[in-house]
Amino acid sequence: MKGIGIGTAADLREMPLRQARALGTVVLERTVLELQGEPCIAFDDVEPQRKGMAVTRSSGTPMKDFDTLFQAITSHATRAAEKLRQHGLVAGTLTVFFHTNRHRQDRPQYAGSRSTRLTPMSSDTFDLVGAAKRCALAAWPKMGGVSYGFTKAGILLDDLLPFEQRPLTLFEASREGSPALMQALDEVNGRFGKKTMVLASEGMLRSWQLRADHRSPRYTTRLSDLPVVR
Structure with missing residues (x-):
């Protein structure tokens, strides 16, 4: 670019499209169009990995x-x-x-x-x-x-x-039944509702749970909260 007098993005924006394609194929031509305000390079939205x-x-x-x-x-x-x-x-x-x-x-x-x-x-x-x-x-x-x-x-x-991508340990014990057990646990709770099946150490009374005595009715997510017209 410097050899033909283009030293800034503003200079590149003014390059003729035919010259851009001849020098840098369609990639450079699209770059010039983008600089001129014409979207022509598609972007793929990649969800960032949670850390x-x-x-x-x-x-x-x-x-x-x-x-x-x-x-x-x-x-x-x-x-x-x-x-x-x-x-x-x-x-x-x-x-x-x-x-x-x-x-x-x-x-x-x-x-x-x-x-x-x-x-x-x-x-x-x-x-x-x-x-x-x-x-x-x-x-x-x-x-x-x-x-x-x-x-x-x-x-x-x-x-x-x-x-x-998890790193494997040299003496990692085989746990053949664990993935199936976790899948069954998720499927039961997914089908019949959260907390249908829990570990015993979570308790049954759960007095620690946050109180929601004055919560508004959940019309869109709970059938039991729907108003009944008689």
Whole structure:
């Protein structure tokens, strides 16, 4: 381009189309047209690969014991695993966090967080829940006699990769039944509704769930909320 006196994009914009095609084939001709404001190069929208994922919720009532907190963490880890499988991904790092209400200065304050590597990388619900429990136990306050009321907990997943690109470990144990089990779990919950089938560690009463007593009717997503005309 410099050899024929074109040193800027503005110079290139003024190049005759016949000359552009002769010098740089149809590619250069299209570039000149684009500079002149005529769209002629198609763009493919490629969704960027997710690098991280988070599942967090506030609690409807303060979680004062480990079993109640772990029920919430199990639920979050289960949802995170479902989202991984929906996107065909596996995670390499899992983080658990939980904390008290920072705005209640009249109550004891505590924030706990721990991370662990998932080796091998996984999207298996049992793997994530097991790793989450180890992190939660490590982050649980060691001071006895202090009653904390945790109001929020969550799961963070990092180092995400497509399942086909996951690095294999030398002594990775064969788990032939696990993919089929996860598929069955997703299909049951997909057909009969979320939380139809859950891990026992998630509990049944789930007192930690966020209250929704004043939620507006979900006319577009729940048949049970549709008004009945008599």
